[in-house]
Amino acid sequence: MNGVHDLGGMHGFGPVNPEPNEPVFRHDWERRVFGVAIAGFGGGHYNTDQFRHAIERMGAVEYLSSSYYEHWLSMLETLLIERGAITKQELDARREQLSREAK
Amino acid sequence: MVARAWVDPEYKARLLADGTKAIAELGFTGVQGEDMVVVENTDEVHNVVVCTLCSCYPWPTLGLPPVWYKAAPYRARVVRDPRGVLLEFGTRVSDDVEVRVWDSNAELRYLVLPQRPAGTDGWTEEQLAELVSRDAMVGTAIVPAQGAAS
Amino acid sequence: MAVVVTKDFVPELVRTGGSTRVHKAVAPRFRVGDHVLVRNIHPEHHTRLPRYARGKRGIVEHDHGVFVFPDTSAHEQGEKPQHVYSVRFTARELWGSEASERDTLRLDLWDDYLDLVV
Numbered sequence: 001m002n003g004v005h006d007l008g009g010m011h012g013f014g015p016v017n018p019e020p021n022e023p024v025f026r027h028d029w030e031r032r033v034f035g036v037a038i039a040g041f042g043g044g045h046y047n048t049d050q051f052r053h054a055i056e057r058m059g060a061v062e063y064l065s066s067s068y069y070e071h072w073l074s075m076l077e078t079l080l081i082e083r084g085a086i087t088k089q090e091l092d093a094r095r096e097q098l099s100r101e102a103k
Numbered sequence: 104m105v106a107r108a109w110v111d112p113e114y115k116a117r118l119l120a121d122g123t124k125a126i127a128e129l130g131f132t133g134v135q136g137e138d139m140v141v142v143e144n145t146d147e148v149h150n151v152v153v154c155t156l157c158s159c160y161p162w163p164t165l166g167l168p169p170v171w172y173k174a175a176p177y178r179a180r181v182v183r184d185p186r187g188v189l190l191e192f193g194t195r196v197s198d199d200v201e202v203r204v205w206d207s208n209a210e211l212r213y214l215v216l217p218q219r220p221a222g223t224d225g226w227t228e229e230q231l232a233e234l235v236s237r238d239a240m241v242g243t244a245i246v247p248a249q250g251a252a253s
Numbered sequence: 254m255a256v257v258v259t260k261d262f263v264p265e266l267v268r269t270g271g272s273t274r275v276h277k278a279v280a281p282r283f284r285v286g287d288h289v290l291v292r293n294i295h296p297e298h299h300t301r302l303p304r305y306a307r308g309k310r311g312i313v314e315h316d317h318g319v320f321v322f323p324d325t326s327a328h329e330q331g332e333k334p335q336h337v338y339s340v341r342f343t344a345r346e347l348w349g350s351e352a353s354e355r356d357t358l359r360l361d362l363w364d365d366y367l368d369l370v371v
Contacts, residue, residue, distance in 0.1 A: 008155035137272035209361035
């Protein structure tokens with residue numbers, strides 16, 4: 001699809017700004033998302049092409065304004081619901097519960 | 104892998120002919136490294152690798168990619184202005200050298216074999232390996248010449 | 254059918270990975286040295302054909318062999334295995350006459366993304 005992920009040749013993103021010696025995961029939740037995503041792949045919930053397409057379907061503004069592992073998290077939410085591993089109700093309920101507990 | 108290729112011409116030949124097999128000789132196999140291609144820097148060609156569409160990267164050999172590799176600025180710009188991007192990394196490629204960009208849009212994963220730097224005659228494989236950086240294997244850096252021993 | 258991944262499953266999974274190479278004899282549409290024109294397609298479905306290459310001319314440098322086709326694989330439409338080629342483009346072909354006259358780019362393109370330039 002002609003999504004914003006198809007970045008080759010675009011102008012306006014500014015300097016690359018490589019950071020030397022960055023950590024592999026900046027936050028613990030990124031490590032968990034990575035693990036769950038690979039487990040999902042290994043367990044046959046989705047293939048690599050479906051994985052990528054789920055991220056491409058995030059929407060341009062969402063894609064550009066979120067971090068890399070937020071893309072993976074979005075993929076998990078999309079695919080695990082679409083493929084019936086969890087329901088949207090379960091996800092929403094858990095999100096609400098966590099946000100109540102965080103207060 | 105790089106140091107081995109520098110000291111062992113037969114390994115280097117195997118590496119360039121069938122990257123997957125030669126890299127597996129050193130024990131690196133698996134997820135996001137199942138189909139490997141190694142491209143060699145020479146006096147005529149400087150290679151640099153990107154995945155413009157997402158973040159494809161050879162995990163078994165290089166680990167997980169750095170943020171800059173996965174972010175929009177690199178992915179957007181290196182295919183169109185590789186020399187400008189390389190300058191941000193402090194790497195200047197001479198005008199008489201071809202910059203060859205590899206966009207890993209399929210399932211082949213690419214590794215750059217940097218040139219062995221000057222000033223390393225007689226070095227052991229272990230000593231040479233210490234000089235090789237991840238960035239040199241992505242193509243945004245070179246392995247710098249070593250000064251004369253003091 | 255999805256399976257539950259347990260800890261002991263993981264090292265083997267990571268070690269072997271999931272190559273999408275298909276070990277089937279599929280006839281290639283192109284040979285090394287062929288001049289090809291990248292199709293000007295704009296599918297709304299998943300594709301690995303970047304916009305910057307569509308409608309551009311290149312040369313087939315290498316045949317990587319047969320792989321799963323992502324455009325169908327992403328949509329439960331089967332593997333449609335076909336050849337993937339390393340195709341060389343000059344910087345000027347992609348980015349215009351102001352681009353470097355020496356630099357080049359390689360993309361890996363499936364049979365279905367290309368047409369022969371006669």
